[in-house]
Structure formats: C-alpha cells, structure tokens
Amino acid sequence: MVVGDISTGTDVAVIGAGPGGYVAAIRAAQRGLDTTLVERDAYGGTCLNYGCIPSKAFVHGSSLAWEVDHAEELGIHADPAVDMAQMQSWKSDVVDQLTGGVEKLCKANGVNLMPGTAKFTDDTTLRVEHDGDGQGSETLEFERAIVATGSRPIEVPGFSFADEPVVSSRGALAFDTLPDRLVIVGAGYIGMELSTTFAKLGVDVTVVEMLDDVLPAYEEEVRRVIRKRATELGVEFQFGEGASEWRERGDGIVVETETEDGEVSEYPADKVLVAVGREPVTDTLDLDRAGIEPDENGFLQTDSRARTETDHIFAVGDVAGEPMLAHVASKEGIVAAEVAAGEPAALDYQAIPAAVFTDPEIGTVGMTAEEAEAEGFDPVVGEMPFNASGRALTTNHPEGFTKIVADGDTGFVLGGTVVGPEASELIAEIGLAVEMGATLEDLGSTIHTHPTLSETVMEAAENAEEQAIHTLNR
Numbered sequence: 001m002v003v004g005d006i007s008t009g010t011d012v013a014v015i016g017a018g019p020g021g022y023v024a025a026i027r028a029a030q031r032g033l034d035t036t037l038v039e040r041d042a043y044g045g046t047c048l049n050y051g052c053i054p055s056k057a058f059v060h061g062s063s064l065a066w067e068v069d070h071a072e073e074l075g076i077h078a079d080p081a082v083d084m085a086q087m088q089s090w091k092s093d094v095v096d097q098l099t100g101g102v103e104k105l106c107k108a109n110g111v112n113l114m115p116g117t118a119k120f121t122d123d124t125t126l127r128v129e130h131d132g133d134g135q136g137s138e139t140l141e142f143e144r145a146i147v148a149t150g151s152r153p154i155e156v157p158g159f160s161f162a163d164e165p166v167v168s169s170r171g172a173l174a175f176d177t178l179p180d181r182l183v184i185v186g187a188g189y190i191g192m193e194l195s196t197t198f199a200k201l202g203v204d205v206t207v208v209e210m211l212d213d214v215l216p217a218y219e220e221e222v223r224r225v226i227r228k229r230a231t232e233l234g235v236e237f238q239f240g241e242g243a244s245e246w247r248e249r250g251d252g253i254v255v256e257t258e259t260e261d262g263e264v265s266e267y268p269a270d271k272v273l274v275a276v277g278r279e280p281v282t283d284t285l286d287l288d289r290a291g292i293e294p295d296e297n298g299f300l301q302t303d304s305r306a307r308t309e310t311d312h313i314f315a316v317g318d319v320a321g322e323p324m325l326a327h328v329a330s331k332e333g334i335v336a337a338e339v340a341a342g343e344p345a346a347l348d349y350q351a352i353p354a355a356v357f358t359d360p361e362i363g364t365v366g367m368t369a370e371e372a373e374a375e376g377f378d379p380v381v382g383e384m385p386f387n388a389s390g391r392a393l394t395t396n397h398p399e400g401f402t403k404i405v406a407d408g409d410t411g412f413v414l415g416g417t418v419v420g421p422e423a424s425e426l427i428a429e430i431g432l433a434v435e436m437g438a439t440l441e442d443l444g445s446t447i448h449t450h451p452t453l454s455e456t457v458m459e460a461a462e463n464a465e466e467q468a469i470h471t472l473n474r
C-alpha cells in the first residue's frame, strides 16, 4: 500500500522510542496532550534491544555459569556446559517481553504509534518516511517536538563495523557461538562489562586501551578492585596501546596496536569488539530546518527544562549529552513532557546514580570527596569493607567496599561509592539520602536488616562519624 502524502497533526511529536522517548510520550499523553511517537526500529531503543537489557542478561548468565564452575569451596562440584544459542534465545525472550510491554503501555496511555524515520522540514513539521518499498511517507505537524534519537557506537579508523570480524557491543551481544579469542578495544564501562562477561564464559579476552587504566571516570581505589578481579578472571590488559588495524591470519585475525612511541604489537583473535564510546544520532534529522545547531560533537544543547534553542523543541537522553544513561534519558523525558504540558518541571542532576555491571559491580551517586572539596565543602568520609560484612562472606563475595561522603560541618550526605556485590542496588539508598538531604546520623541510626549488604551503608555512615561497631574508626 502506498501511504502517499497524508498529513496528520499532533500536540507533541516524539522522535525515538528509547527510554527517553517512550517515557516522554507516555507522560505527555498522561497530561492529556495528543502525542505521536515515531520510531524507525524497535520499541525500547538501544537500552531494551541492544544495550542495558541484553548486556545484563549475559552478565547474569555468565556469572551463573562461572559460579557453578567455581563452587568447589562450597562443596559443589559441577562442570557446566554453555549453550550460547540457548542463552541468546532466553535473552531474546526477556527483550521481547519488555519491548512488547512498552508498546502496550504506549497504546494503553493513548499514544499514537507511528513507525518510520522522522526528519524536520521546518520547526513545526516532520516528514516521516515509512520503511519498505512503496510504503511512502507522511507529514506530521506538531505544536511541540521531543528529540530522543539516542546514540550509536563510534567506529575507529581501520575497524569498520561492516567487516565481519569487527563488532560493536550490539554485534557482540548477538553472538550465537562464542569466539575462542576476543580482543576488546576500549576499557570504558561497556568494554569492561563485556570483558568480564566473555571471560566468565571461557573466552580468551584481551583488552587494548590507549590510557593507562580501566574506567578513567572512576577513583583509583575503585579501578584497582575492578582491574584486579578482571585479571583474576583471565582478562589480559594492554594499556597505553591504540588499535591501529586488523588483518586476517590463519583461520582468525590479528589486531595490531601501537604505543605513543610507535612500538607495534599484535594480538591474535577471532573477533574484535570496538567499544570506544558512543556518538549522538543527530546528523540525519535536518535539524537546521528547525533552527537547531548541534555542538561540534553532534550533541544538542538544552537548558534545565530540556529545551533546545528552538524552545518548543526539546532534546532528551543520549542526544542531549552526558551522562548517557537510560534512567537519565527517562528523567529528561518526563521533564520535557511536563514542560510541554505547561508545568514548572526542571532537571536536577545532583543525585544521579550510575552503575557499572562489572564483577564486582560499581555504584556511584553525588560527589566524591575530591569533588566535594572542589565545591568548597570540608568533607568527611566513612567506609565499610565487604570483607567485614557477614552477608558478603556468606555469598562468597567479600570484594570491595561501601563509602559515604558527607559535609563535615553539617553531616549532610553528599555522595557515595559502592564497589562490591549488588552495588547497583545498594547505591539507591545513598541516592535517596543525597536527594532528601539526609545526614550521616539519619543513615547510621536507621535500623538495617541483618545480615544484609545494606548494613554496609549504615556502617560506612557510622564510620564517618567515628561511631562504627564493626570496623575500626578512622
């Protein structure tokens, strides 16, 4: 069927159905606005289809296999065989359940779903191209628009994702059979999550990183825990080397790297995963027709109400820059929708949690001690190591620590870092403390269930006040 030149009108047009766009669309519809959500690929965006959810499914599957294979100390002897095709099929069921849920939620909230690829023709009109031969295109007129087109992986020169042995995280998360040897270019959070995942599945993993350590955005004591554990799991690190090219050799490939001094090395592999970062998807939208100019890296600049320079057009999620995280995209989506509905909503980035699902996990929120000092605070820090936690020892995961940073004068909690088991969950309590202005005393005097990992939050707060029972006070 040729749709031809149909023209539709809507109060709010949302471009992209990732965690930024679909959340914005639902909230706009909840506020009584006629809302149209345009998506060119799959509901749920990168997060549900190719990012957060598939990667966490494999983080879990690989950890389960590894735990079962390494439980002799607990008196369990097993020799698990990994069926990658079955793990893929289980992952796809999880993804389908979630993406189907997004579609149902959008429909149930009255969002109009429009499959297709949107481009601006001016600041009140989009052209939506439908996929497939003869499907045509249509015009969508809007009062307000929310750009939520997300990001894509950056290619490095010499490594094209079009070449079969070169994959992005999306390609690696679709492996039906495991490569024997995998070179990962980049030790950021995606490279590190996937390096430990594949190492646990028995893949021989080499990580090549231009800098001199993993996860440059994190404090040294966090990086040390992650680097040590990844090395124990068999991940080999080659720091200070940039990947320059790959070539076929024998029945596999070699990845060539070069140091700043021109020293060349070669690493044999079957696949190479390039995970050096992500760039915004803004170059295909004809934004200039809507009066919007991306910055030099392609990101859209927004104000605290998620508005671009054309103030009835909003930008949320990865297109609006760091931090490029799903929950940030969703929060920005809610703010944009509420502002579009005439409400006084605004963004507050003070208590944004972030998690890295390495082994062990990392959770951070608010300020580090160094950042607090730079902001003019006189910070106090309290820490509780997991090797002093009964619960961590009974799960055989005593690596890492929980750390709380507070204002020395008032006791207000300013931030925290957890590196250890369930850090991604534990950080929520510290996030709530920062958000609601809780003090060390509030955290320390809250009775926590025993034996739990959350006791480490209470103990770290007490440690900062030199009142800890289960650790020596500083």
Ligand SMILES: Cc1cc2nc3c(=O)[nH]c(=O)nc-3n(C[C@H](O)[C@H](O)[C@H](O)COP(=O)(O)OP(=O)(O)OC[C@H]3O[C@@H](n4cnc5c(N)ncnc54)[C@H](O)[C@@H]3O)c2cc1C
Pocket (backbone or CB within 6 Å): 015, 016, 017, 018, 019, 020, 021, 038, 039, 040, 041, 042, 043, 044, 045, 046, 047, 048, 050, 051, 052, 053, 055, 116, 117, 118, 119, 148, 149, 150, 151, 169, 170, 190, 281, 284, 285, 316, 317, 318, 319, 324, 325, 326, 327, 328, 329, 355, 357
């Ligand atoms: C491997 C991996 C693991 C990750 N893990 C985590 C994690 O654990 N936690 C976390 O918080 N974040 C994680 N992220 C990041 C997270 O996926 C992103 O921050 C999040 O998806 C951003 O949401 P978004 O709505 O801005 O964009 P996206 O999710 O990228 O969605 C954008 C959507 O817009 C559509 N689109 C683009 N252009 C057009 C157009 N012109 N017309 C119509 N539709 C269009 C795309 O098809 C896509 O569906 C991970 C990412 C990756 C790659």
